[in-house]
């Protein structure tokens with residue numbers, strides 16, 4: 515029986531649930547939670563795959579440590595390694611891959627080999643870094659049962675402001691400015707929300723959540739976070755005061771928990787508005803706003819009954835260009851997907867910035883991945899999983915016969 519590994523089932527590309535054939539089972543890691551070990555002095559943790567991010571954070575907090583991957587869901591650590599989760603703080607701390615020091619994996623071979631790659635060493639060039647093959651493999655090479663992580667000192671102050679740029683043209687300059695002028699603190703998030711995305715998030719919360727209460731929502735809002743120790747708030751004010759003349763139209767200080775509640779409510783808010791076609795894309799940071807402009811033009815001109823809601827981790831060059839369809843179902847989704855992916859390619863971007871590959875975007879992987887890379891990926895999958903027992907059947911590299 516083919517099995518699909520499943521953690522918290524919060525993945526957004528459809529790879530963690532079996533298809534409808536009735537021939538595929540779920541292998542849940544829900545009960546793989548005992549044996550979490552933290553080395554407080556060494557700043558590492560060995561985490562069973564089924565432990566949730568929130569539980570790991572609860573265990574690290576008394577040691578003044580954090581696993582600095584932040585997102586609006588509560589995934590398992592095994593699922594995070596399998597998808598190489600990104601999140602809001604990649605610009606400061608990197609993605610999950612950057613923190614994975616080792617893994618323990620059960621292979622789908624005839625012996626169910628337990629592959630022990632579970633080191634907590636930060637330096638180890640004594641062999642190839644095979645553990646990294648499993649990061650971002652989407653459950654296609656083996657079942658990750660433990661993950662060794664590099665964790666970091668938890669900042670004592672996190673300060674967020676909502677900043678409205680005077681125009682979209684100054685946004686990248688502001689990003690560069692906050693990175694350089696953070697003083698003793700550090701720029702840990704630089705999120706963009708369009709007015710429509712902001713409205714969707716606010717629709718899930720009570721009226722006091724609105725950072726722009728008393729006026730209209732801006733067309734572009736930036737959620738900017740600095741993290742550090744005492745004095746982070748003052749560092750933020752100093753950076754705001756030193757911003758290039760005329761670049762900021764409005765700026766409002768809001769406690770971090772309240773700011774993030776708005777940001778994290780956007781996905782659910784959009785789902786409540788109607789059917790959503792999500793595009794989780796990235797581009798070189800210098801091109802990402804041009805991509806956003808082109809996407810707005812594309813939807814306005816060719817799919818006028820739909821609504822584009824842009825939001826995401828602009829600081830690392832990624833955006834969610836999510837399109838809410840009209841209730842009448844008049845949008846040709848295949849045309850929309852093709853047009854949006856073509857734009858992303860024109861801007862030198864990726865069709866899957868952080869959510870990975872699954873049935874929802876497998877066709878795009880096949881269409882855009884160079885044949886030599888596809889062949890090598892297929893060979894790797896066959897090497898690890900010769901009997902074709904693991905992973906969603908629609909993963910593009912879950913491939914058994916000769917490629918057509």
Ligand SMILES: Cc1cc2nc3c(=O)[nH]c(=O)nc-3n(C[C@H](O)[C@H](O)[C@H](O)COP(=O)(O)OP(=O)(O)OC[C@H]3O[C@@H](n4cnc5c(N)ncnc54)[C@H](O)[C@@H]3O)c2cc1C
Pocket residue numbers: 518519520521522523524525526529530543563584585586587588589590591592593594595596597598599600601602652653654656657658659781782868869905906
């Ligand atoms: C509201 C919301 C916000 C989100 N925001 C972000 C974000 O900002 N950034 C981001 O990157 N993602 C985001 N996501 C996507 C999602 O949370 C991540 O992909 C997450 O890390 C998946 O973890 P999971 O435990 O839910 O895995 P699942 O969804 O259960 O599985 C995901 C994939 O990993 C495989 N898998 C799971 N566990 C294992 C294992 N132990 N061994 C091998 N394979 C395994 C599955 O087969 C599947 O292919 C968001 C999701 C939601 C719902």
